[in-house]
Amino acid sequence: MGKGPLPGEMHQSFGQEPCAVGVCAHLGKDDAVGAGHRPHHVAVAHGVDLNKMVAELFGKKTGLSGGRGGHMHLYDANVNFFSSGIIAEGMGPGAGMALARKMQGKPGIAVAFVGDGAANQGAFHEVLNMVGLWKLPFICVIEDNKYGVSVSKKDSTAIDRNSDRASSYALAGEYVGGNDPDLIFAAAGRAVERARRGEGGTILELETERLHGHFIGDSGAYRPEAERKAMKDPIPTYRQRLLAENAATPADVAALEAKVQTQVDEAMRFGRESAYPDASDALQRLYA
Numbered sequence: 001m002g003k004g005p006l007p008g009e010m011h012q013s014f015g016q017e018p019c020a021v022g023v024c025a026h027l028g029k030d031d032a033v034g035a036g037h038r039p040h041h042v043a044v045a046h047g048v049d050l051n052k053m054v055a056e057l058f059g060k061k062t063g064l065s066g067g068r069g070g071h072m073h074l075y076d077a078n079v080n081f082f083s084s085g086i087i088a089e090g091m092g093p094g095a096g097m098a099l100a101r102k103m104q105g106k107p108g109i110a111v112a113f114v115g116d117g118a119a120n121q122g123a124f125h126e127v128l129n130m131v132g133l134w135k136l137p138f139i140c141v142i143e144d145n146k147y148g149v150s151v152s153k154k155d156s157t158a159i160d161r162n163s164d165r166a167s168s169y170a171l172a173g174e175y176v177g178g179n180d181p182d183l184i185f186a187a188a189g190r191a192v193e194r195a196r197r198g199e200g201g202t203i204l205e206l207e208t209e210r211l212h213g214h215f216i217g218d219s220g221a222y223r224p225e226a227e228r229k230a231m232k233d234p235i236p237t238y239r240q241r242l243l244a245e246n247a248a249t250p251a252d253v254a255a256l257e258a259k260v261q262t263q264v265d266e267a268m269r270f271g272r273e274s275a276y277p278d279a280s281d282a283l284q285r286l287y288a
């Protein structure tokens with residue numbers, strides 16, 4: 001941790017890709033998206049500039065925030081995307097962006113991605129109350145990977161499904177099991193259409209998997225062996241499904257993977273080869 005070219009620790013999203021893709025496929029540039037401390041899958045799915053995002057992870061001058069934000073604090077105004085290391089921080093600013101759109105009569109909705117742990121934070125409940133009261137075009141997506149660091153959802157949350165809390169806030173609530181991109185896409189479509197029609201917000205809780213530890217270096221030894229073995233990587237699983245259902249040919253899949261690999265290689269090259277910010281830059285953009 002902290003010894004390689006990436007400064008600080010890294011919270012990865014392996015396994016949670018279906019949540020990001022299934023929701024963001026319904027969104028455009030007018031829609032604001034806020035993510036948490038594990039934001040990269042959501043950022044990529046919402047169209048954040050990949051080169052600048054990777055440069056930001058490397059702490060480089062060409063990064064989204066000039067290397068100041070690091071891997072948790074990503075900001076891309078071009079697509080209305082932000083993320084924060086403060087748990088549930090997407091809620092307040094996200095609902096604010098929904099309120100601004102409603103008051104100014106501007107198009108777009110706001111979506112906040114939070115974890116199941118974040119759903120026990122005060123901001124989650126306070127914000128959802130206002131979202132319900134003011135019928136804001138806002139969706140709270142809970143990525144239920146069943147853990148907050150090393151504490152399991154069943155040891156920290158009074159009810160099985162946070163989506164059941166929706167009626168307390170005059171919101172719609174839906175739970176999607178199975179980390180299935182198609183089911184997530186369908187449920188997200190219902191929530192997005194509802195928000196766009198002005199009918200109010202939704203708690204969309206998505207069962208997913210955190211395939212790795214909480215951060216790089218966390219072995220996840222606190223998880224029962226059987227639970228760890230049962231986890232499935234959704235990407236090869238979906239590839240198999242596409243092929244089995246003849247929705248894509250092996251050549252289609254290979255071409256898509258090659259295209260993505262080229263984009264990733266280019267972003268890595270851009271990030272590695274970019275310069276670090278000048279030391280004299282450290283005190284810029286500070287507000288006292």
Ligand SMILES: Cc1ncc(C[n+]2csc(CCOP(=O)(O)OP(=O)(O)O)c2C)c(N)n1
Binds near residue numbers: 210
């Ligand atoms: C307000 C606040 N409290 C505590 C922390 C420390 N912290 C970082 S990640 C985390 C657990 C988050 O769990 P969850 O919301 O389920 O997200 P996941 O890591 O599973 O994606 C905590 C408590 C923090 N960053 N912010």
